[in-house]
Amino acid sequence: MNTETTVQFVISPSTTPTPHDQITASIANPVFGRVFTDHMATVRWTNTLGWHDAKIEARRPFQIDPACAVLHYAQEIFEGMKAYRGEDGSISLFRPFENARRFRASAARMSMAELPEALFVGAVDALVKVDQDWVPGGDGSLYLRPFMFASESFLGVRSSNEYVFCVIASPVGPYFKAGKSAVTVWVSDQYTRAAPGGTGAAKCGGNYAASLIAQTEAAAKGCDQVVFLDAAEHKWIEELGGMNVFFVMDDGSLRTPPLSGTILPGITRASIIDLARQEGITVSEEPYAFETWQADAISGRVKEAFACGTAAVVTAIGEVRHAAGEFKIGHGGEGPVTQRIRTTLTGIQRGKIADPFGWSHHVA
Numbered sequence: 104m105n106t107e108t109t110v111q112f113v114i115s116p117s118t119t120p121t122p123h124d125q126i127t128a129s130i131a132n133p134v135f136g137r138v139f140t141d142h143m144a145t146v147r148w149t150n151t152l153g154w155h156d157a158k159i160e161a162r163r164p165f166q167i168d169p170a171c172a173v174l175h176y177a178q179e180i181f182e183g184m185k186a187y188r189g190e191d192g193s194i195s196l197f198r199p200f201e202n203a204r205r206f207r208a209s210a211a212r213m214s215m216a217e218l219p220e221a222l223f224v225g226a227v228d229a230l231v232k233v234d235q236d237w238v239p240g241g242d243g244s245l246y247l248r249p250f251m252f253a254s255e256s257f258l259g260v261r262s263s264n265e266y267v268f269c270v271i272a273s274p275v276g277p278y279f280k281a282g283k284s285a286v287t288v289w290v291s292d293q294y295t296r297a298a299p300g301g302t303g304a305a306k307c308g309g310n311y312a313a314s315l316i317a318q319t320e321a322a323a324k325g326c327d328q329v330v331f332l333d334a335a336e337h338k339w340i341e342e343l344g345g346m347n348v349f350f351v352m353d354d355g356s357l358r359t360p361p362l363s364g365t366i367l368p369g370i371t372r373a374s375i376i377d378l379a380r381q382e383g384i385t386v387s388e389e390p391y392a393f394e395t396w397q398a399d400a401i402s403g404r405v406k407e408a409f410a411c412g413t414a415a416v417v418t419a420i421g422e423v424r425h426a427a428g429e430f431k432i433g434h435g436g437e438g439p440v441t442q443r444i445r446t447t448l449t450g451i452q453r454g455k456i457a458d459p460f461g462w463s464h465h466v467a
């Protein structure tokens with residue numbers, strides 16, 4: 104059985120590639136996750152062959168049996184990462200081995216086959232190379248979506264004996280409406296995202312399915328994202344539907360909820376912690392109660408708050424709404440600390456400033 108990373112990608116370029124002028128038009132102003140590149144990467148796993156059949160081919164629909172395991176018991180995990188075009192035209196990824204490691208951890212939690220990290224990054228690299236014309240310049244990027252699902256046709260409840268790993272790519276601009284300097288969030292008092300012992304730290308589709316009702320409620324309240332509190336006490340701030348959260352305190356320190364097992368260990372979160380500590384900024388990873396956040400925002404002890412993640416990058420939180428009222432953070436727009444963190448992080452990602460940690464991974 105092949106458990107190694109010696110799998111080679113067979114590349115079969117699309118016979119109907121998108122013409123250049125059409126690619127240029129598609130990547131000029133893309134809506135998040137609507138436009139896709141010409142190709143996809145796939146690797147299959149079976150309990151008898153291990154990882155095999157690695158391909159880059161024209162993007163096409165999957166044909167799956169109605170009894171396909173993922174349709175019934177939701178064994179599915181994914182990742183989110185971006186390829187950036189530097190000012191010199193070169194293309195790079197940001198800490199792709201961290202995504203590969205998290206993907207393995209998600210697979211382990213969901214009792215799925217664990218893809219070797221080099222194969223994960225190899226698939227992403229190969230796809231980005233083939234579809235490199237789709238990587239926008241400027242503030243855009245090519246969003247990459249590696250994912251894996253249980254592909255065995257079988258209705259018994261047990262781990263699948265077959266999986267399909269796939270990577271697709273989509274040129275993207277801002278996740279939130281362009282030009283929005285800060286978002287408004289809704290604190291869910293009714294729904295939780297993850298409980299101790301559950302799957303909160305895994306990037307599995309089921310977590311997002313469970314969050315959608317709260318996200319719909321947030322949208323109905325005029326909010327951009329939902330904030331989840333912990334499942335046990337309904338007191339402690341955990342994270343947003345698709346992002347981690349930070350608070351900027353009046354003494355200049357940063358605060359963010361700890362990795363308790365119920366939140367996603369964000370790579371953006373980890374990078375911001377490293378960057379801040381390197382600058383001598385104190386970062387505390389301590390539980391923070393929603394009620395304290397409200398009191399601190401009103402008293403001025405909390406100066407700024409921001410959401411962070413691959414899709415959201417670093418986005419200021421300007422206003423918070425909840426069942427009993429609402430409050431503003433600072434002046435309701437992006438504060439100076441949030442702006443500086445955003446500029447530093449995106450500068451490293453786009454090769455505009457020095458990369459002290461060696462986070463950029465050159466592709467083409």
Ligand code: PLP
Nearest residue numbers: 345346347367369370371412413
């Ligand atoms: N939390 C959730 C629930 C997410 O979906 C994401 C996005 O992937 C994050 C946090 C941030 O993770 P990362 O910074 O690795 O993109």
Ligand code: COI
Nearest residue numbers: 183184345412413414415
């Ligand atoms: C990402 O940031 O990659 C995510 O998966 C979150 C989602 C809001 C797109």
